[in-house]
Amino acid sequence: MSISSVLHGGSAASGAALGRELASRHQALSAPYTFTRHPLLERQDARESSARSYPRRIPLALKRAHGIYVEDIDGRVFIDCLAGAGTLALGHNHPVVLEAIRQVLDDGVPLHTLDLTTPVKDRFVQDLFDILPPAFAANARIQFCGPTGADAVEAALKLVKTANGRSTMLAFHGAYHGMTQGALQLMGSLGPKQPLGGLQQGVQFMPYPYDYRCPFGLRGNDGVQAGLNYLQTVLTDPEGGVPAPAGIIFEAVQGEGGVIPAPAAWLQGVRELSREAGVPLLLDEVQSGFGRTGKWFAFEHGDIIPDVVVLSKAIGGSLPLSVVVYRQELDLWQPGAHAGTFRGNQMAMAAGSATIGLLRREALPAHAERMGQRLMRGLRQLQGLHPQLGDVRGRGLMVGVEVIDPEAAPNRLGHPAAATAMAKAIQAECLRHGLIIELGGRHGSVVRFLPPLIITEAQLDHVIDIFAVAVAAAERALRRSSQPSSLAA
Numbered sequence: 001m002s003i004s005s006v007l008h009g010g011s012a013a014s015g016a017a018l019g020r021e022l023a024s025r026h027q028a029l030s031a032p033y034t035f036t037r038h039p040l041l042e043r044q045d046a047r048e049s050s051a052r053s054y055p056r057r058i059p060l061a062l063k064r065a066h067g068i069y070v071e072d073i074d075g076r077v078f079i080d081c082l083a084g085a086g087t088l089a090l091g092h093n094h095p096v097v098l099e100a101i102r103q104v105l106d107d108g109v110p111l112h113t114l115d116l117t118t119p120v121k122d123r124f125v126q127d128l129f130d131i132l133p134p135a136f137a138a139n140a141r142i143q144f145c146g147p148t149g150a151d152a153v154e155a156a157l158k159l160v161k162t163a164n165g166r167s168t169m170l171a172f173h174g175a176y177h178g179m180t181q182g183a184l185q186l187m188g189s190l191g192p193k194q195p196l197g198g199l200q201q202g203v204q205f206m207p208y209p210y211d212y213r214c215p216f217g218l219r220g221n222d223g224v225q226a227g228l229n230y231l232q233t234v235l236t237d238p239e240g241g242v243p244a245p246a247g248i249i250f251e252a253v254q255g256e257g258g259v260i261p262a263p264a265a266w267l268q269g270v271r272e273l274s275r276e277a278g279v280p281l282l283l284d285e286v287q288s289g290f291g292r293t294g295k296w297f298a299f300e301h302g303d304i305i306p307d308v309v310v311l312s313k314a315i316g317g318s319l320p321l322s323v324v325v326y327r328q329e330l331d332l333w334q335p336g337a338h339a340g341t342f343r344g345n346q347m348a349m350a351a352g353s354a355t356i357g358l359l360r361r362e363a364l365p366a367h368a369e370r371m372g373q374r375l376m377r378g379l380r381q382l383q384g385l386h387p388q389l390g391d392v393r394g395r396g397l398m399v400g401v402e403v404i405d406p407e408a409a410p411n412r413l414g415h416p417a418a419a420t421a422m423a424k425a426i427q428a429e430c431l432r433h434g435l436i437i438e439l440g441g442r443h444g445s446v447v448r449f450l451p452p453l454i455i456t457e458a459q460l461d462h463v464i465d466i467f468a469v470a471v472a473a474a475e476r477a478l479r480r481s482s483q484p485s486s487l488a489a
Contacts (some may be wrong), residue, residue, distance in 0.1 A: 012095035015066055022069035026077040028434030029466055033076050035059065035432075040073060057427060058082075058436060065092035068452050068459055070436070079463060081437045081451040086255070086287040086398070089314040089364070090355055091452035097317045100354035101347050113344035115144055124349035127356045128315070131296045132325065136305050141331045146340035147320030149286035149312030150178025155338040156249070156308050156324045157182055160280045162333040166246035170234070170279075172208040173215065174257030174442075175250060177284055177310075186249060188257060204242050206231055208254060209266045212391045212402060213442065217413040221265065228269040235277040247308070248274050249282040252298035258441025259393060259400025259448055261293075267302025280307040280330060286322075287398070290314035291359050291453055294369030294396035301395065317351025364453045368396040371460055375399050375449060378464035386471050390416050399449040402441060418445035425474035432473075435466040 040061040044052075061073040068091050070080050083091070090097060104111075109120055129137040143159070145152040161167060171177070171186040179192065185203045207215045207227045214223040234242050252267060254260040274281040283306040288298035292314070299306055307330065312322035320342070359365065376392055379401055383389040390404035403426065408417035423445045430437050438448045451463065 012099070015093060015095050015098070018064065019066040019069065022064070022066060022071055022077050025071075025075075026069065026079065026434055028076070028078075028432070029462070029469060032432040033434065038073055054082075054438075057424075057439070058431060060436075067091040067094070068455055076434070078431070078434050078436050079451075079459070079466070081435060081449050081463060083450050083452050084318065085313065085438070086292060086450045087313040087316075088318055089290050089292070089453050090317070090358060091454050092318075094355075094358070094454070096354045096358050097351045100317065100350040101319075104347050104350045109346050109350075111346055112342075113346060114341070115339075115343055118346060120346045120350050120353075121344070124353045127353045128311075128323070128325070131356060131360070132309075133297075133300065133305060136309075136325075136327075139328050140325050141328045143324045143326070143338060144340075144343040145322045145324060145338065147322065147342050147345070148178065149284075149310065149322050150180040150183045151340060152286070152310045152312055152322035152324050153177045153183045153186070153249075153284065154180055156282050156310050156326070157247070158338055159308065159324065159326060159330055159333060160247035160282065162337065163280070163330040164246055164278075166244055167202050168243045168245045169203050170206055170231075170242075170245045170248040171203050172206050172250045172254075174208050174210065174254050174260060175205075175284075176254070176256035177249065177251075178286075204234065204245070206234065208250070208257070208260065209262050210258075210260050211263075212393070213415045214413070221263075224263055224266045224269070227266065228273065231270065232273050235273055235279065244277070245279050247280040247282050249284060251284045251288060252301065253288045253293055253395050253398055255287040255398065255448070255450075256440045258402065258446040259398055260441075261298075261393060261395045262302070264302040267299060267304050271302070271304040271306070274307075280327075282306065282308040282310065284310045286310055286312045287450075288395075290355070291365035291368055292396050292398050292450075294372060295365055298395065314355065315352050316345065316348035317353075317355040319345060319348035319351050321345050321348035321352060359453070365396070368453045371451075371453075371455055371457070372396040372399060374457065375460055375464065378461070379467070382464070382468050382471060386475070388419055388422055388475065389471070394449075397449070397451055397453055397455070400441065401447040401449075403445045403447060418443035420445050422474060422478060423447060425478055426467075426470050429470035429473040429477070430466060433466045433470055435463060435470070437467075 038061050062070050063073045064071045068079050071077050145155045174188040177183040177186045209224050209227050216226040252262050283299045285297050289311050308326040310324055379392045387406040389401055391402040403419045403423040404416040405419040410416050420443045423439050440446050440448050
């Protein structure tokens with residue numbers, strides 16, 4: 001079965017026709033879009049919370065979507081390399097997902113079941129355990145949580161704190177684990193936490209292996225070993241001031257933190273240190289799981305087995321669903337210790353099983369690995385032409401480009417200055433040329449690519465072409481409007 005394959009039947013055929021139509025109308029590379037305020041956007045500004053985020057940077061009112069393409073209310077077509085922040089592994093409205101949802105409706109399956117089981121739920125659990133590493137799945141339990149990854153993080157915190165009676169957690173610089181208060185405590189970014197106050201209690205932050213901006217001023221294996229040595233000291237020094245932690249939580253590839261992949265040696269080192277200290281190891285795979293990094297789960301790049309895995313986003317096949325899977329020895333909490341009204345989303349479980357099935361049949365994790373390598377090769381070619389593109393990194397189809405100001409003086413560690421204004425200009429030019437991407441990382445200076453895993457070589461090359469034009473256009477625009485030093489504004 002090919003990457004572009006669809007189910008037989010009228011609805012699948014009509015979806016494929018829509019995809020072809022949208023692709024044929026994506027002409028923004030040669031005819032960039034102009035944007036005016038639509039009444040829907042005006043009403044959104046007037047009525048929605050000030051906390052809304054994406055519409056501020058991506059001011060679109062969307063109407064239709066298929067595969068990697070979305071169409072807005074004004075008929076403009078975009079390639080979506082945000083994909084629900086990594087939720088849409090199969091892209092928009094994939095026929096296998098739609099068919100699974102329709103089957104639930106046709107079969108009369110109860111849509112709301114709390115944590116009561118159904119054949120749909122049983123199938124999903126089996127499918128999920130089949131793609132977990134056998135050494136982990138053989139001794140695992142699963143907790144269904146509320147709709148979001150943040151709720152699953154909260155459950156994971158309760159789980160390990162209940163199991164060992166400790167309260168401190170170790171998290172990492174640059175971490176993102178969600179926006180609820182418990183998850184916010186673990187976040188590296190200070191901005192969302194500052195208005196709330198007191199969120200640092202019970203969390204000790206550790207250095208993440210960020211090679212491009214190593215906090216020790218080192219590179220490569222020296223930086224990795226320095227980080228591991230520091231972690232060992234925190235875990236073993238009786239005068240270090242850090243209580244024995246309830247758990248260590250991190251992302252094997254930091255997403256919102258700037259698409260930073262942890263080296264295999266660091267993953268293995270943290271696993272060894274946590275085991276020696278008797279501290280549970282929690283892996284947040286909310287964004288990096290389900291094949292995105294070229295393996296089913298990003299921690300597999302280190303050939304390690306964690307104690308707890310947190311999953312959401314793509315596991316629901318585009319619908320809300322989150323779970324925690326963990327070593328059964330940790331299953332010491334009492335009935336009702338973590339609950340949630342919407343933890344029994346049957347359509348999401350059916351869509352999740354359908355997504356797993358297609359990912360397996362079409363070997364999409366391996367496809368994501370190949371496409372990610374192709375994307376990074378293309379971006380590194382551009383890097384040679386544009387010194388503002390300071391670093392290109394990622395795993396699979398989780399790729400980031402760090403934008404810098406090459407004319408500004410580096411800091412005392414030799415780290416280049418972030419170019420936030422340039423990154424924002426690149427994002428805006430990408431949108432004008434029909435490409436949706438997002439920013440993240442330190443100072444919002446990392447351009448992030450999270451396309452659906454079904455993206456083809458030709459589509460990916462088109463993305464690279466758009467990005468090349470956008471970078472050149474952003475350079476020209478900022479050169480006209482400001483001095484080079486203002487790129488770091």
